[in-house]
Structure formats: C-alpha cells, structure tokens
Amino acid sequence: MYHFSEGGSMCGIVGCVGKEKCVPILLDGLKSLEYRGYDSAGMAYFNGGQIAITKAFGHVSNLEKEVNPGVNSFLGIAHTRWATNGAPSLKNAHPHRVGKITLVHNGIIENADEIKSRANYSFQSDTDSEVAAFVINKLYEETHDMVQALTLCNKELEGSYAFAILNEDEPTKLYALKKSSPLIIGVGEHENFVASDIPAIISYTRKYIILEDEELAVIDEDKVSVYRDGRAITKEVRTSNLDATATRIDGYRHYMMKEIHEQPETLRKTIEKLIHNGSFDASLPTLSQYDSVEIIGCGSAYHVGCVGKSLFQDYAHVFCNAFIASEYRYEENLHYGKPLIIFISQSGETADTLACLRKVKEEGLDTLAIVNTKESSIAREAGKVIYIEAGPEIAVATTKAYTAQLAVLSILALKATAEHNPEFSVSPVMESFFRLPMVLQKVLEDDSQIRDIADHIYQEHDIFFLGRKVDYAICLEASLKLKEISYLHSEAYPAGELKHGTISLIRDKTPVISIITDPSIASKTISNVKEVLARGAYSIIFTTFDLESDDSLYEYLVLVPKMDPFVQSIVVVVLLQLLAYYVADNNGCSIDKPKNLAKSVTVE
Template identity: 45%
Template sequence: MCGIVGYIGPKQASTFLIDGLSKLEYRGYDSAGIAVHDGNQITIEKTIGRLANLEKKLDKHQLQGSLGIGHTRWATHGRPSDVNSHPHSDCTGNFVVVHNGIIENYMYLKEQLIAKGHIFTSETDTEVVAHLLEEHYDGDFEVAVKKVLDDISGSYALVFMTKFEPGKIICTKQDNPLVIGLGEGENFIASDIPAIINHTRRTYILSDGEMAVVTKDSVWVTNRQGVPITKKVFEVHWDAEAAEKGGYEHFMSKEIYEQPKAVRETMTSRLAKDNSHVTFEELKWSKGEMAAITKVMIVACGTAYHAGIVGKYYIESLARIPVEVDVASEFRYRSPLVDENTLAIVISQSGETLDTLAALKEAKRLGAKTMAITNVVGSSISREADQVVYTWAGPEIAVASTKAYTTQLISMAMLAIYMAGLRETITAERSQELISGLRNVPAQIHEILEDVEPIKTFAQQYGFNEDVFFIGRSLDYAVALEGALKLKEISYIHAEAYAAGELKHGTLALITEGVPVIALATQHDVYEKTLSNIKEVKARDAVVIGIAQQGDDQIKKYVDHTIFIPAADKFLAPILAVIPLQLLSYYAAVTRGCDVDKPRNLAKSVTVE
C-alpha cells in the first residue's frame, strides 16, 4: 500500500526522502509528497501523480533541512489530488503527519474538531490526526501523540513531526508495517525495508502498539503507556531486489501473505463494534430504495467474475433478490433485460478493465442503478459508477490476482448482509453470526498460511502433470473456477473446473489413472453429494486432493490427500478455501520454473477489448 519514509541526521533530509520513496514505487501510488523542517518551520511540497512530478517541483524549490518525512499515497479516502496528498498538517502548519492505513472513526472526530473551529482542507481521514495533534499539544510532543492515539481507532502506521521540536520524530503502528533504520548520527524511518537498505542494514521492526521517539543519535521505544521496550536489532541480509518483495521470492507470494491484512482493512469501519450490522457510509441506501430493486446484475471479467459468482450466492441467499452474473465482454452484446429497478454491480481490481467499463456504461444507458467494487480510487470505473465500494486491498504487482480477489469476496459478503438488513430478510441473530465470522477471517487465513509445507509437497508431486481438474458444488464450484484459473494462468497447466454433479455428463471421459482432481468439500448442505462425486473420480483411478473444513474426519476415507481449512460458516468458507488453491498454483508454477509474477501473454490491467 502507501509508502512512508522519514529522516533525521546531519544531511539534507529531502535527498533521502526522494530516494527512499523511489525505492517504494513498486508498491503503487497516485501522489507523493515530503515535509522538511529547516530548524524554524516546516515546509510541505506534494503533488498528484508520479514521484517525477514531485522532483520537478523540488528542482524549482529545494527544501532545506535535516529533519523530514515523506509519503507516496494510494488513495482510499478522497480521490487522488494535490490537496489529498500526504503529508497533512493542522490549521497552523505546526504539526505534520504521514499515515498508512485507515482511521475508522475519523468522521466523528472531524465533526468534533470542526465544532471547535478547526478548518479542514482535504477529504482524507489522515488530516484528522494532524488537527488532533494541534488540539492536544500543550508543550509536550510525546504526551500529545499519546492523546491522539487514545482518540483514534483503526489501522495505521503514523509518523509525526512538529515545528516546536526540530530534533525529534515520533512514529507508531497498528496493523501496518513500520521499520526504523539505525545509522551513525542519523536514523531512518520507512514502511518497508527497500527504502533504507542502501543506507543501513541494522533495523528495529516495530510491533503493534509500540511508539518510537527518534532523534539523530537515539531511538527510544515504549508501549502506549510509556513503558520502555527493549528491541532486538534485525540485520537485513536481502539484496535490494529481494527487499522490494519483503524477502519473498515473488510478489505473488508476498501478496498471498498480505491477505490477512488486506481483508482486515476491507472490513475496517464497515462492521459495527457490537457485530449487529454492516455499515456502508458510501452507499446510504434507504429501505425504500432497496425494496425497489427487483434484479441485480453482476458484471466482471476473469477473477473478478468468479468473485461475482460467489456474490450471486450471497445476495440471493441473504437478500433474496434474483441475481445474474455476466462476463463483461458478453454483457453489452446480448441485449440484457435491464431497467430502472435493476442494480448493476461491476467488479474490477484496477477500475480500468475496458470490457467492464463498457458494460457499466451500457447498464447506465439502459437505466440501471450502478455500483462499482474496485481497488483503485479515482479509476475510470469508480468515476463512471453511481456508487463505489472500495476494497482497500492495496496495490497488486503480480499479474495473478490473490488479495484483490479475497477482498472482493469480503466486500460481496458485507454487501449481501447490508442489503439483507435493509430488506429485513435476515434475522438479527444470523446477521450477528455472519459478522462475527467475518471478524475471524483474517486470523483464519493466517492460520492456513502458517503451514504450507503439505501444499508445497503436493504441488511438487503433481506440478508436472499437464491436466488438472477442480470440482465442487454450490459455493465450492465458484471457488473451483478460481482455483483452475490461477493454476492455468501462472503454471500453464491445462486446468478445468466443473460443477461436481456434471461429471457424468461428459467430463468423466477425461478422468484417467493418475490425473489430479482437486475436490472442494466445504459446503455441508451438499457434502454427501460431493462425496459421491469424489467416489466417481476415484473409481477411474484419479488422484484426489480434498479441501475440507477442520473436524471433517470422513473425507480422508475417500481422497488421497487432504488440505484442511479452519471451520467456518458455509458463506465464509469460500474466502478460506481459495487460499490453498492460490498456494498450490504458486508452488506448481515455481516447480515448473515459470515466471510467476509475469505469466506469458497476460497483463495486469486489461485495457483493450
């Protein structure tokens, strides 16, 4: 996601800040800025667009000073613009902050601050933090920061600077990475190691809830209560290229492991603290408006299309509205039955997928209400749609989508619960049950990622097969489609997914001795039927890898290998079941020596028809 850098020492801060931000460009961003303290005042320079735009500004207006912070922003709250770029300051310009993450309660805090006379200039959640710092400052920078942290809730990496203490930077984190680089007579701050690797390899990796006071000669780490914490120095042994990937071999692997954080941020501020309901401030539908919707059309391409199929199950089952799912490239050529009572939901990671954008425009032309689910603020699709739900997954570098897909599923699940609440088609108990389950998903994904060795072994064992089949029923079929796509796009193995009940209608002719079959069996209401289908392929001597929920001892009798996911509600199981399939695909591609991040003939954002 966004990039953070900070410097304090004897040199010109701006030199390091620009260099550090350039090392974080791989993370994706839409604006950049720095703030430098010259000993008397803080000057901010920031701009929309690439880092090169900021460098042009600085060529005309060099910022002098040996203390500074910088940021590359991936827009969440407020579209990309100069004014929404970081760093942000308070009314006086005496307090400056950069921030990664989301402040959940920013609207409440903003209203309070405005009532006290504070004047806001941006649409961001981050600006609230700078104004809070101004409000709380009473001569002690550290005390003021602690009071700010008591006020805010959410996920964040925050770096603070004030005019009044030119020899000090304060930083802290919660659910977002932050590292401090240890130098000689100088120290560095960054959201990721690549920014500092050319300057030092000695680092402190901050943990959640820790706060660091950084001067040029010292780093003082405490918890929020001020209790000192002794940190171990972490020596970085990666080269610069490996550092961009956080030590992972490929961006895809890194992004798979970022999924607990990504889905947590997608849910941030949208789940009521008492788990009673889902809130979408950006939608604000009335019960009457929701009751008027008689049909939902979900339109997308590739992985996003598979998320749409899962979304169909969610919305029909919970909100009780008929749903059609269309491949975007087909939608506008088939004279779809759309009117003013239709809600057209388009899904696109990049927000620039040309077929999806064209389908969105066609749905609008036909009179439908439109909504986009996308990851990129200010993208073409987000601008064209009537309403937008952002997934907040952060940038994906690898062509094969992983965290964008899981955050799309999370968004669809929350949307279905939200719609069902407005339509009164869900009980309070069921809603609370599902929301409680959603809160567990990040930890459950982390649990799967803790033990990947069996998955790696299966991939190495069967990675040289030229055909693999995926089967499942109900929601498992939707997950099977995504698993097959992942395998074929990065390992070049011919992979097909089938609704398990369709095997006898032709596909069994392809099942021969030794052919791998990935069988998903996480849906309890069709479990016995799925076991029958597994028996069908085993009778033809297929090698079956079963994906099942923990506690299912029965499946072991029918398959050759089993991968278990944490036990979950049937509606949430697809979010977990796809993780082993992503890992199987990844390790199969590695086994075959494929270019994992850049598979042949494919592009990350498809902007041609």
Template identity: 35%
Template structure:
C-alpha cells in the same frame, strides 16, 4: 496493458525511465524501449525484444544522455513482438517519439492517408500512426499538434510524446486508458500507473478522458481537446514504496497471498457506521428502493468473474434477489434487457478493464444503477458508476490475482448483507452473527497461511502432472474455478474447474491415475454430496487432494491428501478455501521453474478488447 513512463527533470533520463519501467513489469510485456532528447537536440532511441534485463544491458553501454525522455514496455496488439514494433515510435524525420497504450481503431485508414501524403512507416503497429499524425500537424507547437492529431483518432489511447526541438517538454493525452502525472521537486513524471514514480514522489494527478497534458520540470498544464484550460491539483496517495516492492519475499505473488488477511481487514475497516451497520459510501439505496429491485446483474472478467459468481449465492441467500452473472466481453454485445429496477455490480481490480467498462456504460445508458467494486482510486470505472466499493487491497504486482480476489469477495459479503437488511430478509440476530464471523476472518486466514508446509508437500507430489480437475458445490464451485485458473495461469498446466455434480456429464471420462482431482469440501450443507462425488472419482483411480475443515476425520479416510482450513459459516468458507489453492498453484509453478509474477502471454490490466 503496456507500461508507460515519461520523465523531465534534472537527472539522466535513461536511469529514471529504466527504474520506472522496472516498477511496471507487473503489467506484462514482450518488448521495451526508451527515447531520450540529447543535450545537442538529438532524439536517440534504444529498443529490445524480451525482458528489461536486456534493455538494461543495452542502456548500460549506450551513449544515451539527456534529461527528458519516454519509455515503454509493450504487450503486442498490432504486429508481432519485434524491435521494429517495439515502442517508442518515431516520425519520418526522427524528431518525434511516441509511446502509447490502447488500440487505434481507424489506424488502417489513417495509415493509408498518411502514406498518401508521403509518410514512410517502419512498423506494423497502430502506434506509429500517431507519431506521423503529430508530424503532419506540427507547426512549432507539440501540444497543439497532439491535440489536432487526436481529433482524427478513434479508439482508446494513453499517449506520451516528446519532440527534439522542445527539450524539457512532454505532451500527453488519454481516452479510455489510464495515464497519471507524478509531481516532484524540479522533476515531473507521466506514467500509466503510480508505481512507476512512487519512489520519487507520491503527489499524483489522474488525467481524465480527452484531456491533454503539457509537462515541464517545473510545472504542468491541463486542457481539453478543444483547448479549454482545466484546473486540477495533484493529491497525495497513501501507498508507499514498500507496498510496491517484494518486501523480502522471493516473489510478489507469495507476498500478496500472505497479505490477504490484512487486505481483507483493510477492506472492511471503513465500511461500518457507529452503530455497527454496514455503510457503503455513496450507495444511496433506500430500503424502499432495495425492496423494488427486480434483480442483480454482476459483470466481470477473469478472477473478478469468480468473485461475482460467488456473490450470486450471497445475493440469492441473503437478499432474496435473482442474480445473473455475466462475462463482460459477452455482456456488452448482447441485446441487453436492463432497466432502472436492476442493480448492476461491476467488478474490476484495476477499474480500467475495457470490456467491463463498456458494460458499465451500456447499463448506465439503459437506466440501471451501477455499483463498481474496484481496487484503484481515481480509475476510469470509479468515474462511470453511481457508487464505488473500494477494496483497499493495495498494489497487486503479480499478474495472477490473489489478494484482490479475496477483497472483492469481502466487498460482496458486505453489499449482500446490506441489501438483505434493507429488504427485510436478514434479521438483526443473523446480521450480528454473520458480521462477527466476517470480522474474525483475517485471523482464520492467518491460520490457513501457517500450513504452507502441507501445501508444499502436495505440490511436490503433483507438480509433474499435466491435467487437473477442480470440483466444488455451492460457494465451493467458484473457488474450484478460481483454483483451476490460478494453476493454469502460472504453471501452464491444463486445469478445469467444474461443479462437482456436473462431473459425470463429461469430465469423468478424462479421469485416471494421472489426473489429480482437487475437491473443495468443507463441512457445509453440501458436504455429503461432495463425499459422493469424491467416491466416484476414487472409483476411476484418480488421486484426490481435498481442501477440508480442520477436525474432519472422515475426509482423511477417502482422500490421499488433505489441506485444512478452520471451521466457519457455510457462506464464508471461500475466504479460507481459496488460500490453499493459491499456494498450491504457486508451489507447483515454482517446482516447474515458472515465472509466477509474470506468466507468459498474460497482462495485469486488460485495457483492450
């Protein structure tokens, strides 16, 4: 969850580190800091609680000179947000600076052992343990000290360290937490994510688990924890700087909502063969194997879970397969009954979500074929699964997922249709009809985005409410859940997403004129049932805001406000109906003065349990 930046080169490190941390703000944080080796060989540090503006103000006046250093934005896991708990952490002597992302599971034991050896701790964090471990193991070689230290560490980590006796040298390592090298001309970067240095270089190298990295301005060396040399060259990433900036928008979130038609088109672009059939590279499932499948298990968290829940309807409808949809944090601790006859689909924007990764590994150990749906090339999940379906949404900076959700659903449409054909459940005629409609969805999504004025008006009307109920049926139910999640994530309004038929089993007791109900009610196979549910809502005096199909006059007669989407096939409506809900959450949050890109208490990439 934290942002890590290390720099060594020819420029003033405090400027480069601050720029890199600014690029990583989207990951969420509560404090920040930098440590820099001065020309005199001193290790100087600045830490603040709060946002990067506070750090920038302090750095502007600080005598912090030097061309090698580390920076960090912290999201608290051990110890409250405070200057003492902020990174970087130093050892007893102030020779070593360490920044870290992850959780050291045995830090209590290590801390006690180090204190017994005379080490003095100044924070409550697990990270400080690493600084003292390196100090304990240091004998003139920083990289070797880091290597020896990590053999005692249990847990997940991405670690970057510097020592004042080695100006120009950065040591780093990772396990179950992302870390990437940026290779420039006469300068090097080590960061938790590519955007930290993308303005300066697009040549990157992703560190793998239990690898140790040694970096100087002119080069790098990779080795294992056992000291064996690893040969690997940087690759060029296709993202440019504009892809990680706001591009004229007021907020990243609005920019990313508007990017969804292009992102969906990009996700489909490399997924068809010359004959027009769905082609998912590396899938490796034959028609015979597809027919032998017993079931599909979808594993995900948060917004990705809602994409998986929508996919349940697709797999059951098109591939005639039973589907279980699992919250990853629960899935990993169950007595799993998965076999080689099961297909596990793991969905994660970052490919680094700890709970999802644990589920992937456990399913793989039990013989299941595992498919990953991911937006991040080279991420940990992509190396753990049998096949990855990349969503190609590009960088998503806003903490609240938008374009990664619609691209995840797009990937699910393609996978469900492919499995349906392999199993003989989808005719050529149906396949052509669905694929033609799916390929046209980006244009329809643009149409929805053009009606932003209607959403603004609804947001202005309802932004003062403190409770919302979102209702949907069939594939509209996951969209109702996603709409509720978006609203509570960024506006801090209590919202619940429910299957409309379940409303009378509890939620209806909460309804009155102060609780707006948002109904996902396109003209589909459950339309009449939704109308009945809306009438029940109206009878309790609650106002109704509907997301409905263009040209539906009936809905206008029973709902106070209606947001329109173009007509499409029943199963494809989610790509359209979610957009007004994203915009509604955005405009309500803006009306309430909320920070939509960095909601409180949330982080973009959840790399801890």
C-alpha cells in the same frame, strides 16, 4: 490516490523532464511498471539535440544493459510492452519514430489498418503505435504546432491510447495525450513526469494530475499545461497517499507470496471499514429497494461475482446473476424488476467492465463499483463506489484484491439478507468476519500439507476442480490461478456436469481436486468424487467436513477451518492460492510475471 493497477494497463509508460539525468529515472519507472507488460522494453531521450532510441527484447534488465545511465540527458520517455498489435519482437518494441515524432503508446488504434492503407509511407514495424506516430507527424508538418496537431489527432485516431511524445524540434518539452487508457502527470520541483501509474513516479513526487479523455499536456521542467479542444484548462493537482515502501518485496521470493501473506491485514482493514459497532457502515446502499442484483467483472473479478451470486440467492433470496463483462457489453441485457448493477475491478480501468458501466448508465440503472483504486475511471463514473483496502498488488495473478473484493460482496449479501429478513441475526456472522484475519493468519503459518500436494501434482498435464454451487465458484478461481502462473492445463466443472462428457478425460492418476464446504450438497459432490475415483483419478479434497474415516475417497484430505458461509469461501481460496503458487514454483515458472499476461486489461 489515482489507480494502482491489477488489475492499470497492458503496457507501461513513463517519461520525465527536469534537472536530473533522465535515464536512471526512466529505468526506475520501468521496473515499477514491469508487471504491466514485459515482452520488450525501450526508451528514447534527447542527446546532443538528437533523439536517441534504445530497445531490448524481454525484461527491463535487458534494456538496462544497453543504456548508459550517465548520459547527459534530461528529457526522455520509456515503455514496457505487452503485445496487442504486432508480435513480440525488437522491431515492434517501443518507442516508435516517424519524422520529428517519437512516442510510446498504450492502447489499440482501431483504424490503424485503414490509415496504413492510404499512407504513402514505408512502416518499419507491425504495430498500430507506429501508425499513430505517422499521423501525429503528418499533422505536425501541416500545422507546425504540437497542441493543434494533437488536438486534430483526437479526431483522426479511433480506439484507445495513452501517448508520451517527444518532438525533435522541441528538446525541452514532453507531450502527453490520452483517450480510454490511463495516464497521469507527475508534478515535482523543477521536474515533471508522465506515467501509466503512480508507482512509476512515487519515489520522486506524490503530486499528480489525472488526464481525462482527449486531454493533452505540454510538460517542461517547471510547468504543466493541459488542453482540451485546443483550449488551456485548469486541472486539480492531487496528492497520492501511496507509500513507496508498499511495493517492496520485503524478503519474500515473489510478490505473490508476499501478497498472499498480506491478506489477513488487507481483509481486516476492508472489513473494519464496512462493519463497526455491530452495524453496517452508513455508506453501504439500501439493498432492499432492489428486486435483483447483477454482478459484472472479468477474470477473477467475475469469479468473485459467482460467489456473490450464491450468497445473494441462497441467503438473501434475491435474484442475482454474474456476468462476464466482455460478453455482457454486446448482449441484449434483460433485467429483472429494479436491478442494482455491481461492477468489480481492481484497477478501476478494465476496458470491458468500464464499457458495461457506461452502457448500463445509458439505461438509467443504479450502479455500484467495488474497486481498489481511488479516482479510477470506474470509481468516478459509477453511482456509488466501495473501495477495498488491498493496497498495491504487484503480482499479475491477483490474491489479496480478490479476497478483499469477495469480503465486500459478502458483506453486501449479508446486509441484503438482514434487510429482507428482519429475523435473521447478523451478529454471529459479523463476528465471523472479524475472526477471519486471525483464522487466515493461522492457516498461513503452516502450509506444509499444501507444499506436499504441489510436490505430487506439479508435473501433471491436466488437473480438474470439482464443486457445486458456491464450491464451484471457488473452483473457477482455483483453476484460473493454477493456469495463470503454472501454465498447466486446468478446468473447473460443476461436479454433477463432469459425467456429461468431460469424464472421458479422466485417466489413471489424473488429479481431481474437489471442494466440499456446502452441507446442502456435500453428499452429491462426494458421489461425484466416487465416479472419478472409479476412472482412476488421483483425488484431493478440500473440505470443512470430517471425512478422515473414509480414506478411500482421497489421496490428500485438506481440512479447512469451518467458518460462517458468508466468509467460508475466502478461507478455501487462500489455501488454493498457495497450491497454485507452489505448483508454479516447482515448475520454475515466472510467478509474478507469467508469460502472455498483464496485470490489468485496458484494451478490448
């Protein structure tokens, strides 16, 4: 299966050519891709030998009101936009047309300003995408050959791009071109497609071709031809195992809640794949050969790495660090001994993480990817890969992919612990992994206390999370979830760091949520809770310890089921996902598609 994004791509692209009317197919595809970007949407299709363009600001439903699904057109392209170049507006919405060329684009053309400065043309938008249309049209006017024009385009444009293209001179052909942004070709019966992701076309075909960088495709209803450097090449036609029903909302009000409730099952599948019959799966790497571990990711994937760092160091006694990919790629990286570099990405296409992988490979270091999406760029390029079993994740804010990634990293830390310490008994820990789905199922059956907490804090402007060591790593993800979907200002701090300046922000009734699960540091965190209480904080504690006898410490005490440290963080995080959800729901926020966010970032 090709990648199904988390986080994909910033914008959504779909195109089709065949015997069926294209507008309903394009709308259906856009709805499947709306999680990727939605400040505007648009489509272009051939109608009476001319290319008609319709755009709408906001959601795909607005575009649907503007188009006629019965129009007699069989070739078209469509797009959902997440603004990266040019503000959200109708003029910047896709498609863009210059001369004979109409296109939709995902990516960033890094030399667009330079091209614009020397172009004798009046651009109608602020986008780099229109600049790309200008370049392709110019090259087509010079060559009168689209394959040649698109081949030359690869040499003229710098940056990342996935294009679906119509040429007014060729009303039966759809063109596609790709570099550093994901794009697939769907292969059907007397119909073919182009799309950012499998879900856009899964209702029509399971067969697809992966376009590699600087490859272009010429597509009509019966044939797909792929070219590299102007020469035709043969490409493998693959079959997706994605179930079209997996993307249904199944009675939930939001995909995020559905995906929170899917976690017992996705974790069960992920764990059983890596641990069976009391042993680790043979596919897992031998970790004792490494002197250190570096974990690289963005956003929630980075937070997974922060938990992993604590587990590797505290239990395996292996030097470990977690890095933000967008920083790591530009730093002078110093390694301790022989390192294993682990890359975490749901989509397997995250631009900064992929750039770090390529950088590390140039150093000749061993690499391991933890991804959800088979045959994605990171999966294909890493030395080894472990796939999580999260399935499609539609909500922008990750839940089930995060916990599945964390389960994999925790199992790797457990394996490293066993390899470095033969006296360590892994059996009880493995049993905790297998009990985890059942424990989570029980947690999810009654979330009334979490709802009650949300009811008390959802109107607050500032919320702080405190924790130490692994608890602080959990705080990072909890704070991000709250910010992502509720738009409330939230910060996570190492509990002991709060008094070094930030405690000045604590005022009367400021919610402070403390995570206390690590027995080695619990008393220290409790002391920090007392410090914020002295400043008037509204204290909420998530803990595995019985603190009920001291109710002066909290307004709310959430008792978390106690588990082995290798799985404890997962239980806490699920509760905090629920808290973020209910706060956002109380505020009437767009939970599945938060403003300004896209599911996965494939641009720098």
